[in-house]
Amino acid sequence: MPAPPDSPTAAPAAAPPGASTGSAFARVSLLVYALLIVYASWYPFSGWRDLGIKPFDYLWARLPYYWTGFDVWTNVAGYAPLGLLLVLAMHPHIRPWWAVLPATLAGVLLSACMEAGQTYLPTRVPSNLDLLTNAVGVTLGALLGAACSRTFLHESRFLLARQRWFPAEASRGLAVAGLWPLALIYPQNHLFGLGNLVPPLSGFFSDLLDTPIDLATTWLNNAQLSAEQYWLADVIVTACGLTGAALLVLQLLRRQAPRRRLVALYLLACIAAKSLACALFFAPQNAFVWISPSAVGGIMLGTMMIAGLSWAPPTAQRRVAGLALFLSLVVTNAVPANPYYLSTLETWVQGKFLNFDGAAQFLSVIWPFLALWVLYRKQS
Known part of the structure; x- marks a missing residue:
């Protein structure tokens, strides 16, 4: 009797001759x-x-x-x-x-x-x-x-590793996970704080009604938070965004895969992409401008959550991932823009990167919803 697909001894079944092996x-x-x-x-x-x-x-x-x-x-x-x-x-x-x-x-x-x-x-x-x-x-x-x-x-090592570590139905999730480092390139109010709907919706309604509309002013009523409140919001969003992305990748991996090492490598690659983008779009000396006490606190909290949840059952991981991404979305859209974030946007180089700027902003807004869709599809 063949071993179950997720058992450590299971090997990917070879496709019969003439069968489609499209990617x-x-x-x-x-x-x-x-x-x-x-x-x-x-x-x-x-x-x-x-x-x-x-x-x-x-x-x-x-x-x-x-x-x-x-x-x-x-x-x-x-x-x-x-x-x-x-x-x-x-x-x-x-x-x-x-x-x-x-x-x-x-x-x-x-x-x-x-x-x-x-x-x-x-x-x-x-x-x-x-x-x-x-x-x-x-x-x-x-x-x-x-x-x-x-x-x-x-029949390459890359393909064999793909078949050994990921199930066949993981393609959608892998595509979404691969977009996360690209979505992080656009400047965010909070590190890993994707899904900020306020700016694009303000632009949409301004064009629709042919009058300037700032939903941040209307919705948040010019609210200003203290430095401690901004710090707490940054920690929450950073930790939840990091946890949601890492648990999404864990959901895609088979049990026999080196799950923790692959997730750690994935997160390090994303941080490297963020640093490279800061160096390219601002200045080389600003490669690590995203590092702040609140961001470091959020990363530490998120890392502890990931380490503990890596041992949890897949159903619990999926639910926590969805909850973390949802909480990150709520806080990102409910908290007024940090003055430091607004000053960062002023130095964001758009001229030569106008096309890329639009695509990067689009990815930063839509990524959490794509991730939630993948998690929902996996549950159903």
Whole structure:
């Protein structure tokens, strides 16, 4: 009799000859990344107008007079992951090297439509140079995907580790967990305090009603907290956000996986990504600007909670993870913005990173809801 799937002696069953071994993780990641491209390309989604210009007229226009090497490499780097994911997502229906051409065409078509849509946005300018560099990026990504297909799609150590440590249905959760470090890049009122709905809702209602609306002022009635209250809120949000993310990853791992080491490595990678973002978007000397007494206190409290809950049954872990993420959402949206956070936003570099700024803010708002959805799906 075969061993149960989650028993330490169980080995992943080999797929029968001819069976589909497509990567659900690649397909989920492709969908998420395509949505991020749409959001980044059309951010801020306001002020749409028709100037009497056809949407694809930019294709025949002269190349822009002003451009920088940074703009070129940003466009290439932004579309390279799309090409890679397209090739991996087409397996096994299309062999990797045969998938390079359709993946490139699909990426170029998406880029052309994104540029065409910018014709109707007052803050964006469609550019044939952007389309060209995006095409280069998606082509390089598709070639890289084909070259790496054996590593990620066939009998490789990476694939065997994926099958040994994660169940087949963990793809959605892995995609959401992979977005957490990216969601942390955008400056937050609290460390790990994602899901702040007040700023985007204020902008939405301002555009809808054509009048400035600040929900933070209306909702919170200009409330100001003491330094001790801000400190306590920061500790709560940091601890709950850290605990919710770590328990989400624990939910995805099999019992025979090195669960605690993988979660520790995941959290260290997220903190490294946060530090790198601070160095890139502010200044190198500000790589660890996010470290504060309250953030350290929250990390210590969250680490103790994770260490204790790592021994708890999966059902208890799932419930605590959902409760922690919900509590973090409530406090994040109920507490007025910290004056230090407002001064941080003023130094956030948006100019060259305007597209990325919109996508990063979008991720920071939506991530807790995606995590709660994954936890709910796992329960049902």
